[in-house]
Amino acid sequence: MTIHAKNVETGTVSQSGTEVFIPLNKLKKSPRNARKTPHSEAIIEAYAASIAAKGILQNLVVEPELDGEGAETGFYLVTIGEGRRLAQLLRVKRKQIKKTELVRCIVDTVNDAHEISLDENVTREAMHPADQFEAFRRLNEERGWGAEEIAARFGVTAHVVRQRLRLGSVSPRLMQVYRDGDLTLDQLMAFAITEDHARQEQVFDNLTYNRDAYIIRRELTLTHVAATDRRAIFIGAGAYIDAGGMIIRDLFTDDRGGFYNDAALLDRLVIEKLQGVAESVRQAEGWKWADVHIDYPHAHGLRRTYPQPVALSEEEEAAYAAALEEFNRLTEEWNSEEESPDDVDKRFGKLEVEIERIDALRHAYDPDVITRGGVFVVLSHDGKARIERGFIRAEDDQPETEVQEGSEGYTINGDGEIIEEGIGPDRGDGDDEAEDAGKPLSDLLVRDLTAHRTLGLRLALGEQPDIALIAITHTLAAQAFYQGVEAHCLEIRPTSTYLAGHADGIEDTAAAKALADRHAEWAADMPGDVVDLWGFIVSLDHASVMALFAHCASLTVNAVKQPWERKPRAHETADRLATAVALDMAAHWRPTVRTYLGRVTKAHILAAVCEAVSDEAAERLAALKKQPMAEAAEQLLAGTSWLPALMRTTEPAALGEPRDVIGEAAAAADERSGVDIEPPQGETDLAATDSGSAAEEGEPPHIAAE
Numbered sequence: 046m047t048i049h050a051k052n053v054e055t056g057t058v059s060q061s062g063t064e065v066f067i068p069l070n071k072l073k074k075s076p077r078n079a080r081k082t083p084h085s086e087a088i089i090e091a092y093a094a095s096i097a098a099k100g101i102l103q104n105l106v107v108e109p110e111l112d113g114e115g116a117e118t119g120f121y122l123v124t125i126g127e128g129r130r131l132a133q134l135l136r137v138k139r140k141q142i143k144k145t146e147l148v149r150c151i152v153d154t155v156n157d158a159h160e161i162s163l164d165e166n167v168t169r170e171a172m173h174p175a176d177q178f179e180a181f182r183r184l185n186e187e188r189g190w191g192a193e194e195i196a197a198r199f200g201v202t203a204h205v206v207r208q209r210l211r212l213g214s215v216s217p218r219l220m221q222v223y224r225d226g227d228l229t230l231d232q233l234m235a236f237a238i239t240e241d242h243a244r245q246e247q248v249f250d251n252l253t254y255n256r257d258a259y260i261i262r263r264e265l266t267l268t269h270v271a272a273t274d275r276r277a278i279f280i281g282a283g284a285y286i287d288a289g290g291m292i293i294r295d296l297f298t299d300d301r302g303g304f305y306n307d308a309a310l311l312d313r314l315v316i317e318k319l320q321g322v323a324e325s326v327r328q329a330e331g332w333k334w335a336d337v338h339i340d341y342p343h344a345h346g347l348r349r350t351y352p353q354p355v356a357l358s359e360e361e362e363a364a365y366a367a368a369l370e371e372f373n374r375l376t377e378e379w380n381s382e383e384e385s386p387d388d389v390d391k392r393f394g395k396l397e398v399e400i401e402r403i404d405a406l407r408h409a410y411d412p413d414v415i416t417r418g419g420v421f422v423v424l425s426h427d428g429k430a431r432i433e434r435g436f437i438r439a440e441d442d443q444p445e446t447e448v449q450e451g452s453e454g455y456t457i458n459g460d461g462e463i464i465e466e467g468i469g470p471d472r473g474d475g476d477d478e479a480e481d482a483g484k485p486l487s488d489l490l491v492r493d494l495t496a497h498r499t500l501g502l503r504l505a506l507g508e509q510p511d512i513a514l515i516a517i518t519h520t521l522a523a524q525a526f527y528q529g530v531e532a533h534c535l536e537i538r539p540t541s542t543y544l545a546g547h548a549d550g551i552e553d554t555a556a557a558k559a560l561a562d563r564h565a566e567w568a569a570d571m572p573g574d575v576v577d578l579w580g581f582i583v584s585l586d587h588a589s590v591m592a593l594f595a596h597c598a599s600l601t602v603n604a605v606k607q608p609w610e611r612k613p614r615a616h617e618t619a620d621r622l623a624t625a626v627a628l629d630m631a632a633h634w635r636p637t638v639r640t641y642l643g644r645v646t647k648a649h650i651l652a653a654v655c656e657a658v659s660d661e662a663a664e665r666l667a668a669l670k671k672q673p674m675a676e677a678a679e680q681l682l683a684g685t686s687w688l689p690a691l692m693r694t695t696e697p698a699a700l701g702e703p704r705d706v707i708g709e710a711a712a713a714a715d716e717r718s719g720v721d722i723e724p725p726q727g728e729t730d731l732a733a734t735d736s737g738s739a740a741e742e743g744e745p746p747h748i749a750a751e
């Protein structure tokens with residue numbers, strides 16, 4: 046024990062300015078300490094870690110405590126160093142030291158305690174953050190200390206240390222720009238996403254007036270792949286790193302897994318893994334070929350077939366009925382209970398698997414299709430392998446039948462020439478010359494006869510709406526489900542705009558999947574040969590024909606607005622169609638940073654929040670920069686059904702009274718027949734009005750009564 050410590054214990058007051066060792070339990074907080082706001086837990090923790098590693102580097106300044114009569118109480122009031130006293134008390138609580146631990150102090154009875162306490166807190170200049178970042182980096186590089194060890198010695202978390210180490214590794218040139226005040230800390234943190242100094246400086250030199258942190262991050266990661274990308278999900282971080290790849294992490298924002306730095310390596314790994322899946326499918330199912338692609342090859346030009354209904358065996362039908370009966374029984378038994386036992390849940394799961402397995406057997410590909418066809422294995426939007434089956438290449442398609450028997454008393458040979466029934470050595474007149482045997486009809490005659498037949502079909506079909514509906518449905522279905530096969534006689538050519546060329550990622554949405562599933566369900570019911578399609582449609586009930594007709598018609602809808610197109614009436618029709626089908630785009634689309642908010646101005650973002658949430662919510666976002674504003678707006682709009690004006694559907698009431706199109710057509714026909722029919726009272730001559738407006742715009746006028 047030192048002489049000063051003994052003096053304190055015996056109650057002798059040391060002279061002002063002398064150094065003494067005082068037991069911790071003899072120190073108290075001074076009521077004249079200028080700091081009234083208590084120290085944070087984080088700073089006390091940092092003091093404790095520093096003292097544990099290096100001891101108290103700066104003496105505490107104290108003065109003796111006096112009682113009401115001016116006598117010393119044996120305790121000392123801490124004028125300077127209250128944070129260090131609290132840190133030592135924390136170490137006592139953790140049983141790292143005793144409460145009698147000696148603390149080195151300086152006694153000061155000359156200066157005013159409040160003044161020197163204020164001076165201690167005011168007359169100081171904090172280290173520049175850049176110096177701190179580089180100092181941490183030196184500890185890491187020169188002493189070999191890791192983030193955890195540095196964190197323990199300075200009372201901060203390992204994550205904070207990693208952040209400072211990353212900032213310390215920023216290009217020295219950019220660090221100096223930061224010291225000079227020409228870069229903010231947010232911008233410096235954005236540059237720290239990569240440790241490539243050359244790339245950092247290149248992006249810095251190419252920055253324009255917009256130096257927002259998100260712009261810097263975007264430029265630095267342009268050639269990288271986000272961990273949320275479907276390719277990264279499919280491969281996984283472990284496999285990518287094992288293959289020699291590196292994942293870049295942003296320690297200052299939620300990077301959702303970081304960025305894969307080698308896109309070419311990632312693509313190669315994806316292709317290799319897809320090839321493994323494709324080969325497994327090909328061998329297991331017997332397909333002739335299997336191709337792999339990251340993106341679905343829409344322009345493949347191949348004919349596609351679909352699985353056809355097949356009858357189940359008696360054993361499979363019995364197993365299906367038994368599983369379904371037990372499933373329904375368990376459902377009825379446990380339906381009223383909030384929770385069912387684990388064994389019942391497991392039984393439900395097994396029954397569902399069995400029912401789905403047998404259901405899948407109800408449709409199968411023709412073995413001949415499998416031996417000639419193939420599959421595409423592509424990467425789905427959710428990072429899983431997507432298998433598309435039933436494609437047949439042109440060279441694998443079966444050749445056309447060389448001679449077909451017509452149903453109207455004629456034969457079509459392999460060249461498509463028509464031969465009249467009864468002409469030939471075995472059918473015609475025995476007196477015909479041999480060189481005329483089997484001579485086809487002339488092209489001119491064939492054209493003449495079929496033209497008359499076409500006219501007859503037009504006249505008859507126009508008088509039978511039900512058959513017309515079937516014929517149109519057949520025409521649409523033949524082209525939607527049997528591509529490359531000319532099997533329709535109505536000159537209706539449906540076109541379907543490739544939407545993925547207009548909106549990136551649209552085919553990976555839930556709405557696109559629902560449409561594809563609906564198409565696949567119809568395709569599974571279609572006959573294998575297009576020749577049987579007419580009979581299939583005729584055999585359907587009216588509701589099914591209408592459903593198939595609606596599906597085929599839906600594939601031709603095009604409401605995409607192109608900047609160079611000028612077709613306002615087509616878009617007006619699309620709006621009316623949306624109203625007629627009560628389209629609610631909020632069920633299929635929502636505004637996110639990627640889909641909308643990150644692609645419009647700040648004014649548009651604030652207007653959306655103001656309209657969907659409140660003026661106050663928009664005001665709270667007004668001071669934010671573009672990217673944080675868009676991200677915050679996405680959260681606010683998530684619970685609403687807000688849509689941009691282009692996505693909204695007009696309420697039917699806003700369109701006024703519906704127009705009686707059928708009635709107008711009937712009236713016009715009657716007028717052409719010479720019958721004078723008065724329109725209902727209050728109606729105007731809409732046909733004449735439409736005719737005038739159309740003529741003004743240079744379009745053909747509507748037919749009006751003369």
